[in-house]
Amino acid sequence: MHTDRDRCVRAVRSKDARFDGWFFTAVLTTGIYCRPSCPVVPPKPENMVFHPSAAACQQAGFRACKRCRPDTSPGSPEWNRRADLVARAMRLIADGVVDRDGVPGLAARLGYSTRQIERQLLAELGAGPLALARAQRAQTARLLIETTRLPMAEIAFAAGFASIRAFNDTVREVFALSPGELRTRAPEPTTPQTTAPGRTRAATPGTLTLRLPFRAPLNPDNLFGHLAATAVPGVEEWRDGAYRRTLRLPHGPGVAALAPKPDHVACRLTLADLRDLPVAISRCRRLLDLDADPVAVDDQLRTDPVLAPLVDKAPGRRVPRTVDGAEFAVRAVLGQQVSTAAARTHAARLVTAHGDPVDDPEGGLTHLFPAPEALAALDPAALAMPRTRRTTFTTLVRELAEGGLHLGVESDWRETRSRLLALPGFGPWTVDVIAMRALGDPDAFLPTDLGIRRAAAGLGLPATPAALTARATAWQPWRAYAVQYLWATDSHPINFLPV
Known part of the structure; x- marks a missing residue:
């Protein structure tokens, strides 16, 4: 999809939400990347560069748009309708295999060498398994920062980062905000959870509510x-x-x-x-x-x-x-x-x-x-x-x-x-x-x-x-x-x- 430039430009100009997750638009003049349905005024076509994944945008030095939050768009339908190596690898990365077992663990589950997997992911998605897993960790961190009051250290390790420094650096690089600034900008999480009309229930420890x-x-x-x-x-x-x-x-x-x-x-x-x-x-x-x-x-x-x-x-x-x-x-x-x-x-x-x-x-x-x-x-x-x-x-x-x-x-x-x-x-x-x-x-x-x-x-x-x-x-x-x-x-x- 991202290689069909004319089709991508049309989708961005019409703010077509059907293509959210299919590709991402990186804007050369602002250094940000967006989903196709971003509500801001579309940039000039000559300033648009299209990437197949959020990880590829991040690897190319672009940060996530604060308006359309492209990291939270639905996943690409490609990974659920195919059974080739790239699709199977993407499903495993989403299931956290790289964070738990590293790229060698991913390769073992798929029966291929790490070099083969990295080469095919780079060719199709513009990013290798580590970069794709890092993008997922960044989204998990953002979710925990904005929806909980957990200490940042706990969030860092819950999201899969190996250190507080890696957590801080990644959040700043991807979102152009520190973890503390992300939390300040987010609405206050609600503690009570409605169960039925007239009844409320206190939030259970370890419980998260999301969309x-x-x-x-x-x-x-x-x-x-x-x-x-x-x-x-x-x-x-x-x-x-x-x-x-x-x-x-x-x-x-x-x-x-x-x-x-x-x-x-x-x-x-x-x-x-x-x-x-x-x-x-x-x-x-x-x-x-x-x-x-x-x-x-x-x-x-x-x-x-x-x-x-x-x-x-x-x-x-x-x-x-x-x-x-x-x-x-x-x-x-x-x-x-x-x-x-x-x-x-x-x-x-x-x-x-x-x-x-x-x-x-x-x-x-x-x-x-x-x-x-x-x-x-x-x-x-x-x-x-x-x-x-x-x-x-x-x-x-x-x-x-x-x-x-x-x-x-x-x-x-x-x-x-x-x-x-x-x-x-x-x-x-x-x-x-x-x-x-x-x-x-x-x-x-x-x-x-x-x-x-x-x-x-x-x-x-x-x-x-x-x-x-x-x-x-x-x-x-x-x-x-x-x-x-x-x-x-x-x-x-x-x-x-x-x-």
């Missing part, structure tokens, strides 16, 4: 409806207008509360360790598919006259994803050939017996979903399911626990599909639903799904899986989003925002 931006439009009905309708008791719940769930994070447990608003998603995070803040934000954004480009998706699906009325009626549907690929795969197996209620019951039993307890003073969350290692150690005879599905379950958790199967953000979609199909009891439906929601493949399709077949019949689409798949080639590369529009023709609770 998650997205590209409009966003239809929250199927997104939050799906998460609420399939919620596993103890791990997830719908409470006070928000979807809440526990998070297994690198440095300890956390709880996220997510509520849809007209122009953002309200996010409240309670963390055992503030170093997990960027990881928690990244996983919440991925769960809600907030970095999608709904205009591109809907424009493609509208080319089919059958889907066009569905899109026009409720544009901006997202794909509900997951915060933990291994967890979702286990739940997909539990849900094979049973109702949603039965799948929730099976999962709740596993959670009570094998999940790690958590303390949730705000609601009814009690456990983390069990890790594969815990599930691999259980007695298969204790599983209340048919023998064949029991075999499927035990094989899956053993592969996950022993490292033979990876379902993280770094997964190669094609290779992972092949590995899943080789497991006993894994047919196309199970593999595709894992690809769609755990791996994040935007083109995953479920032609054998009962809900999809009912929707197809009602809309006059082909009835057989093979014929429907052939028809769906026109929806590529967004077939996972077509699934959401087809599912929405049913009256199942997954399609409605809870009250």
Whole structure:
């Protein structure tokens, strides 16, 4: 995108927010960089230089605009619709791997040399993994400075900086303000948090409230409806207008509360360790598919006259994803050939017996979903399911626990599909639903799904899986989003925002 100069200039002149996160505009005369929708008067085209990432702007010596705050724009949709090396690396960097394990750790997770990764990131993004991670640390630091009253030393280490000096230097370089000046300019954080009309709750220690931006439009009905309708008791719940769930994070447990608003998603995070803040934000954004480009998706699906009325009626549907690929795969197996209620019951039993307890003073969350290692150690005879599905379950958790199967953000979609199909009891439906929601493949399709077949019949689409798949080639590369529009023709609770 950033190499198409004419298109970038048009986007900046029209202040088109759809391109926020796709590219950044660096202004030669002011030394600042902006998002395309910056409200200030656009500079002359000859003074604009376009970069593919905030890190590239910072590395070129530009500071972030104080008006449009480009470091807080939605992430590029590129990293969620691709499965090549650069996209997988970007997802891992957002998940905090470089801060925890360094560039060698990033390379090990991807199976490439550090030199290969640095070369490809520099070629496409204008910045290497260290610079990209540094830009993320700067944004985390700014968030903590502006929304908490934590001492600056605690913020520095929570954001991932190795020293106070590195923290101070980076903040000054990126924002042209000292940490203290950033805090002075920010609104005073509010201590009480409203839970319902007439009730307030004091902020819990380690709790942060923030806004998650997205590209409009966003239809929250199927997104939050799906998460609420399939919620596993103890791990997830719908409470006070928000979807809440526990998070297994690198440095300890956390709880996220997510509520849809007209122009953002309200996010409240309670963390055992503030170093997990960027990881928690990244996983919440991925769960809600907030970095999608709904205009591109809907424009493609509208080319089919059958889907066009569905899109026009409720544009901006997202794909509900997951915060933990291994967890979702286990739940997909539990849900094979049973109702949603039965799948929730099976999962709740596993959670009570094998999940790690958590303390949730705000609601009814009690456990983390069990890790594969815990599930691999259980007695298969204790599983209340048919023998064949029991075999499927035990094989899956053993592969996950022993490292033979990876379902993280770094997964190669094609290779992972092949590995899943080789497991006993894994047919196309199970593999595709894992690809769609755990791996994040935007083109995953479920032609054998009962809900999809009912929707197809009602809309006059082909009835057989093979014929429907052939028809769906026109929806590529967004077939996972077509699934959401087809599912929405049913009256199942997954399609409605809870009250």
